[in-house]
Amino acid sequence: MRPHDFGIHPPLFYDLSRLANTMLNSSLKQLSALLAAKKISSVELTGEFLKRVKALNPDYNAFITVDEKMSLAQAQAADAMIASGQARPLTGIPIAQKDIFCTKGWLTTCGSKMLSNFVSPYDAGVIERFNAVGAVNIGKTNMDEFAMGSSNETSFYGPVKNPWDITAVPGGSSGGSACAVAARMAPAATGTDTGGSIRQPAALCGISGIKPTYGLVSRYGMIAFASSLDQGGPMAKSAEDLALMLNVMAGFDTRDSTSLQRASEDYARDLAKPLQGLRIGLPKEYFVEGMSADVARAVEAAIGEYRKLGAETVEVSLPNTKLSIPVYYVLAPAEASSNLSRFDGVRYGHRAPEYIDLNDMYQKSRAQGFGAEVKRRILIGTYVLSHGYYDAYYIQAQKLRRLIAQDFAAAFAQCDIIMGPTTPTTAFALGEKSGNPVQMYLSDTYTIATNLAGLPGMSIPAGFGDNNRPVGLHIIGNYFAEAQMLNVAHQYQQVTDWHMRMPDKLTA
Ligand code: GLN
Numbered sequence: 001m002r003p004h005d006f007g008i009h010p011p012l013f014y015d016l017s018r019l020a021n022t023m024l025n026s027s028l029k030q031l032s033a034l035l036a037a038k039k040i041s042s043v044e045l046t047g048e049f050l051k052r053v054k055a056l057n058p059d060y061n062a063f064i065t066v067d068e069k070m071s072l073a074q075a076q077a078a079d080a081m082i083a084s085g086q087a088r089p090l091t092g093i094p095i096a097q098k099d100i101f102c103t104k105g106w107l108t109t110c111g112s113k114m115l116s117n118f119v120s121p122y123d124a125g126v127i128e129r130f131n132a133v134g135a136v137n138i139g140k141t142n143m144d145e146f147a148m149g150s151s152n153e154t155s156f157y158g159p160v161k162n163p164w165d166i167t168a169v170p171g172g173s174s175g176g177s178a179c180a181v182a183a184r185m186a187p188a189a190t191g192t193d194t195g196g197s198i199r200q201p202a203a204l205c206g207i208s209g210i211k212p213t214y215g216l217v218s219r220y221g222m223i224a225f226a227s228s229l230d231q232g233g234p235m236a237k238s239a240e241d242l243a244l245m246l247n248v249m250a251g252f253d254t255r256d257s258t259s260l261q262r263a264s265e266d267y268a269r270d271l272a273k274p275l276q277g278l279r280i281g282l283p284k285e286y287f288v289e290g291m292s293a294d295v296a297r298a299v300e301a302a303i304g305e306y307r308k309l310g311a312e313t314v315e316v317s318l319p320n321t322k323l324s325i326p327v328y329y330v331l332a333p334a335e336a337s338s339n340l341s342r343f344d345g346v347r348y349g350h351r352a353p354e355y356i357d358l359n360d361m362y363q364k365s366r367a368q369g370f371g372a373e374v375k376r377r378i379l380i381g382t383y384v385l386s387h388g389y390y391d392a393y394y395i396q397a398q399k400l401r402r403l404i405a406q407d408f409a410a411a412f413a414q415c416d417i418i419m420g421p422t423t424p425t426t427a428f429a430l431g432e433k434s435g436n437p438v439q440m441y442l443s444d445t446y447t448i449a450t451n452l453a454g455l456p457g458m459s460i461p462a463g464f465g466d467n468n469r470p471v472g473l474h475i476i477g478n479y480f481a482e483a484q485m486l487n488v489a490h491q492y493q494q495v496t497d498w499h500m501r502m503p504d505k506l507t508a
Helices: 018-026 028-036 044-059 068-083 123-133 175-182 198-205 239-251 292-308 322-341 356-369 372-384 390-411 438-443 448-453 482-495
Strands: 064-066 094-098 138-141 187-193 208-211 231-236 279-283 312-316 419-420 456-463 470-474
Touching: 028 044, 028 239, 044 068, 044 094, 044 138, 064 175, 064 231, 064 419, 068 138, 094 123, 094 175, 138 175, 175 187, 175 198, 175 231, 187 198, 187 208, 187 239, 198 208, 198 372, 198 456, 198 470, 208 239, 208 482, 231 239, 239 456, 279 292, 292 312, 292 419, 292 456, 292 470, 292 482, 322 390, 322 438, 322 448, 372 390, 390 448, 419 482, 456 482, 470 482
Parallel strands: 094 138, 094 187, 279 312, 279 419
Antiparallel strands: 064 138, 187 231, 208 231, 208 456, 419 470, 456 470
């Protein structure tokens, strides 16, 4: 992109090319200030990002649906809010929404052929919250089908490319959102994380992302994969941006029975706190073989930076770490097989064009509508829940889940925060693991345990590995420690600039 590519609709009262240039790396706070000072309108800002999406998306495939008219109508409404003095944080800011969130009047596909004709009649709880503050939906992002995957290759809409290297995967399942932010097609995005789907793509694309404590963000209208693990959260360039996003996203929702009723908090309140005396736990099980040398180097350097900031490190142990992937691949498919039974070709979604009777219609609709990975999960889930296997697999996995949660409770008696790598390797090549599910599942080695325990986890950029591919630092907090985690991340981002880097070829 060249600066002049942005300057299509003069006359404007500011230097568009200069603004476009700075805008790409502006924080949400800076964009809000530009809007508040009337240096730019939301219609203009949205228009700039839409132009960038139009230019880049054919190469990256980060968005499934872009609807300029709908986005610009929202931007116009936001401008009216600003003009009447009713601006709130994020008013008029374009946000990319993962296509798992039901969005009224928009196609909501969940990356599946099954929902390729589904226009949602209602907004998800999270979308309502963005609408209430006057944020602008800039488009629906690509994702692994029903959020099942770690590479975005299971999407019915084709794979997303990693902005740092077009031959590499962006991670998944929120790979479209991660790519959109990394390529600066949106200043921020939403994701969901069942076993790592916010943190792993954030790590692989060099952005920041947080999976909140289970129950903090409403799951109403967020298409269910594994309900006891699914949690929505923000993806953005910096911890400061994540705090502003989480302030909008988090909150009680009576329509989600697992939503937590807590006093609302300002997640940005502790950003500036010094880290003197912070106790960082380093799980000995994380720093073993399996982690590649380039990732280890970057993570160790980041921990060194924290020591300079006044933090201390202590070794902790999470002895059941190795059980988290097997436990997850019993529980998540079990829940998925139940959740996905609603897609039967009757109520909404794909229906086979030809069939003989009702059963044949169900079978054909599901056979045609679901991709291979989704079918694999449904089969595993049905198996582990069936009579005779339920005790051996499902109940056993539930017991181990408890042990995994207890490991964290013991570790948090010794430290304030836990750190390690987000992923064992940097972004892998497209096609490298798509034929080997077990290899693919190992991508979430470090992230899955937090979902099983319901704990918050985040990933922030911590440098680059071989081939200039981003490395993510994983930060795990205790329940409801989001403000503290964002503080810990923000302080690192005050002394490093990894989070501000963007692929050279994409600078305006
Ligand atoms: N990669 C994991 C899976 O395939 C996690 C996905 C997610 O967090 N949605 O299930």
